[in-house]
Amino acid sequence: MRAMTTGCVREWQPWQQPREKFFQLGPNNVSTEELLAILLRTGRPGASVLELAKEVLHTVQHGAYGLNEITVQGLQTIKGIGRDKAVTVCAAIELGRRLGQLKVKQRYEDFSNPKAVASYVMERLRYEKEEHVCAAFLNCKNKLITIDTMSIGGLTGSLAEQRTVFRQALQANAASLILIHNHPSGDATPSEDDVTITKVFIKAGLVMGIPVLDHIIIGDGIYTSLCEKGLL
Numbered sequence: 001m002r003a004m005t006t007g008c009v010r011e012w013q014p015w016q017q018p019r020e021k022f023f024q025l026g027p028n029n030v031s032t033e034e035l036l037a038i039l040l041r042t043g044r045p046g047a048s049v050l051e052l053a054k055e056v057l058h059t060v061q062h063g064a065y066g067l068n069e070i071t072v073q074g075l076q077t078i079k080g081i082g083r084d085k086a087v088t089v090c091a092a093i094e095l096g097r098r099l100g101q102l103k104v105k106q107r108y109e110d111f112s113n114p115k116a117v118a119s120y121v122m123e124r125l126r127y128e129k130e131e132h133v134c135a136a137f138l139n140c141k142n143k144l145i146t147i148d149t150m151s152i153g154g155l156t157g158s159l160a161e162q163r164t165v166f167r168q169a170l171q172a173n174a175a176s177l178i179l180i181h182n183h184p185s186g187d188a189t190p191s192e193d194d195v196t197i198t199k200v201f202i203k204a205g206l207v208m209g210i211p212v213l214d215h216i217i218i219g220d221g222i223y224t225s226l227c228e229k230g231l232l
Helices: 018-025 032-040 049-059 063-069 083-107 114-125 159-171 192-208
Strands: 132-138 144-152 176-182 212-218 223-225
Touching: 018 032, 032 049, 032 083, 049 063, 063 083, 083 114, 114 132, 114 144, 114 176, 114 212, 114 223, 132 159, 144 159, 159 176, 159 192, 176 192, 192 212
Parallel strands: 176 212
Antiparallel strands: 132 144, 132 176, 212 223
């Protein structure tokens, strides 16, 4: 097969054009670079859209998987990518992430299962550079109502933080909740503070009549459930 050339996509042979390849052969036969090229639509002077797509993948950390943490602002630092292209790529990534979450929600009816919660939030939290504290709100049948971010910067257990969590729980009409936060180091091992602060929330939950079922710590592709570890 001939090497891919630079220049306008319209100058390529049909088999060279990512959109045509996607149409004729189907999505499974299109590379990640070609899928990204389809979203970018055009290249820049001196570089084809496929070369621009390759540059994006070489720029992000963790290879193609790093697209999960790319931002509009980050993409705009690459020559040839303006706001519209950056928004298109980020929107496609967010759509894929949400579809993945919907799949998890359909697979697990009982979200008191730590694996269900971890699977639902993993791709959103595993590469965050700061600690994000979230809460999963469940109904009386342990089905997921919603997962909201409570704070960024770590769990403190302060009275203000407790009020925020339980206020959101009441607004969601939750019967119970599960605390979640990520460790930017990628290590999901709970600290002594994680355990201590969780017990503070458990006591508050008993007073509020909204039990805290678990606290799940998200690492890089791994998680720890304090309940499963017998730490609560």
